[in-house]
Amino acid sequence: MAKSKNITTMQLALMTAAAVISLRGLPMMAQEELTMFFYIFFATFLFLIPAALVGAELGSAFASRGGGVYSWVKEAFNPHLGFTAIFLQWIQNVVWYPTVLGFAAASIAYMIGVPDLAQNGVFVGLFSIIMYWFATWVTLKGTSTVSGITSKGFIIGTVLPGVVIIALALIWVLGGNEIAFQHIPEKVSQVVNASAGHAHPRLFPHITGMNDIAFLAGILLLFAGVEVHAVHAPELKQPQKQFPRAMFIAAFISFGLFTLGSLAVAIITPYDQINLQSGLFTTFDIAFKHYHVGWLTNVLSLLIAFGALASVMSWISGPSRGLLWTAKEGQLPDFMKKTNKNGSQINILLIQGCIVTVLSSLYIVMKDVSVAFFLLSALTIGLYLIMYMLMYAAGIRLRYTQPQLPRSYRVPGGNAGMWIIGGGGFLAVLFAFTVTFFPPSQLPVGSPTLYTALVATGTVIFLAIPIIISVVMGRRDRRQQQQQQQQQQQQNTPIQ
Numbered sequence: 001m002a003k004s005k006n007i008t009t010m011q012l013a014l015m016t017a018a019a020v021i022s023l024r025g026l027p028m029m030a031q032e033e034l035t036m037f038f039y040i041f042f043a044t045f046l047f048l049i050p051a052a053l054v055g056a057e058l059g060s061a062f063a064s065r066g067g068g069v070y071s072w073v074k075e076a077f078n079p080h081l082g083f084t085a086i087f088l089q090w091i092q093n094v095v096w097y098p099t100v101l102g103f104a105a106a107s108i109a110y111m112i113g114v115p116d117l118a119q120n121g122v123f124v125g126l127f128s129i130i131m132y133w134f135a136t137w138v139t140l141k142g143t144s145t146v147s148g149i150t151s152k153g154f155i156i157g158t159v160l161p162g163v164v165i166i167a168l169a170l171i172w173v174l175g176g177n178e179i180a181f182q183h184i185p186e187k188v189s190q191v192v193n194a195s196a197g198h199a200h201p202r203l204f205p206h207i208t209g210m211n212d213i214a215f216l217a218g219i220l221l222l223f224a225g226v227e228v229h230a231v232h233a234p235e236l237k238q239p240q241k242q243f244p245r246a247m248f249i250a251a252f253i254s255f256g257l258f259t260l261g262s263l264a265v266a267i268i269t270p271y272d273q274i275n276l277q278s279g280l281f282t283t284f285d286i287a288f289k290h291y292h293v294g295w296l297t298n299v300l301s302l303l304i305a306f307g308a309l310a311s312v313m314s315w316i317s318g319p320s321r322g323l324l325w326t327a328k329e330g331q332l333p334d335f336m337k338k339t340n341k342n343g344s345q346i347n348i349l350l351i352q353g354c355i356v357t358v359l360s361s362l363y364i365v366m367k368d369v370s371v372a373f374f375l376l377s378a379l380t381i382g383l384y385l386i387m388y389m390l391m392y393a394a395g396i397r398l399r400y401t402q403p404q405l406p407r408s409y410r411v412p413g414g415n416a417g418m419w420i421i422g423g424g425g426f427l428a429v430l431f432a433f434t435v436t437f438f439p440p441s442q443l444p445v446g447s448p449t450l451y452t453a454l455v456a457t458g459t460v461i462f463l464a465i466p467i468i469i470s471v472v473m474g475r476r477d478r479r480q481q482q483q484q485q486q487q488q489q490q491q492n493t494p495i496q
Helices: 009-020 023-030 033-061 069-076 079-111 115-119 121-141 145-174 215-222 226-235 239-268 279-290 295-315 318-328 346-360 369-401 414-435 448-492
Strands: 192-195 198-201
Touching: 009 226, 009 239, 023 033, 023 079, 023 145, 023 215, 023 239, 023 279, 023 295, 033 069, 033 215, 033 226, 033 239, 033 369, 033 414, 069 079, 069 318, 069 369, 079 115, 079 121, 079 279, 079 295, 079 318, 079 346, 079 369, 079 448, 115 121, 115 279, 121 295, 121 346, 145 239, 145 279, 145 295, 215 369, 215 414, 239 279, 279 295, 318 346, 369 414, 369 448
Parallel strands: none
Antiparallel strands: 192 198
16 A cells, blocks of 8 residues: 655644754844844744745645746746746855854854854854855765754754753753843843833833844744745645644744743843854853853754754755756756756856855954854845745735636635735735844944945845846847747748
8 A cells, every 4th residue: 555645734843843943043032132022923923924824825836846936936927036036045045054154163162162263253254164065065975864964963953952951941040040131231222121220121122213123134034944845735634724733833833942942041141141153052051060060061062063064954955956947947057957976956056155155254354253143144034035025926916817726725815815914924024124224233233334235235236146147048048049930930941
């Protein structure tokens, strides 16, 4: 008897949670102290769930065609926008790699007992570059061990340390130790309210300008990627019922781990020691030394580094496969189609590696590693959010241009439901995209104008690249068609 190809609700929920959850974002949320609940609520209910539901409908409609977001946007609008969407999905991963590798560099710094290296831009930059090219080399080899490394990496390097840090915070509180978030400097007005000479944690951020909520963009990035598993909706026995349930379970797991993990960091770590790059390891260091088991920081740091590197290996070839798919459809120059004997897209991966090298160099040239870390994150989410806006727009438009398109899963509520879910998600993403251009007031970014200029310039450049490529390739295709027509006409012209 053939095995059933159906997956369960819980399996899909766990797959989605694994794609979303990353420990590197815990310090970013912890720096918001108790106002983190505001940001996590926004990210979960105005981004994570709408993206999952719209992605599920589009994924179920085009599961047999391949191409992912390329096919979705292409069918809704045109090939140029379709290529732009998948290019942005690919390039945001390219920009993401230095951030997760920077996190891995901090892990190694704590593992070898030299935590100051986590703030050394030269160390972080060179480590990121070397490890990325190592991961690329492994990918090009086509080794069968990669799948085993990535699956073990998530359990050992993400889930286990996440559970440990939550347990540590619980022990810390039950032991009567000082709770760090109750002693935040009064000057940090975004997250505390000073009265009668005492600073009290806020539950809602004190917003005087867009700079005060600039972390929203980085936090949103932590919840991105849920659409990746939307294509599995048709594999459920009852997708209309099971898929929303799976997404709510995944959202609950993500909400729980992100919230409790970030709260754990905020409980143990003094505000001025929460660093975006190494704040998680500082928390482990403080707690383990307090209980006279400081060596466990080295062990946990090694596990987290393994998890981060495994995450890079799992993603390094995935998004670029989508780009290879478009190359085979004529959306990219022919040399981008090249694969090696193992079937790996060699030229795309080499180009990808060169871009990662340049971006990782930001760690070396910028004075503050945390600023470089957040700058890369802001640029990443800006590019990704444009792709999400295209995805939401495609979901709405296809309801009208292709109403009879078979969809094994549909966003509930008819067209009105799609407008509410997709339109609401679009507006939330648009707001978050706007926020990315404002430097966070919590970080020493130096010149706000320079920061905004860097993010804006990077966004414009990376957005212009697919448009230019698409236009050039479109002209090439038209010239080739004209030449073929002329040749056919010459062959069909009778000789006098």
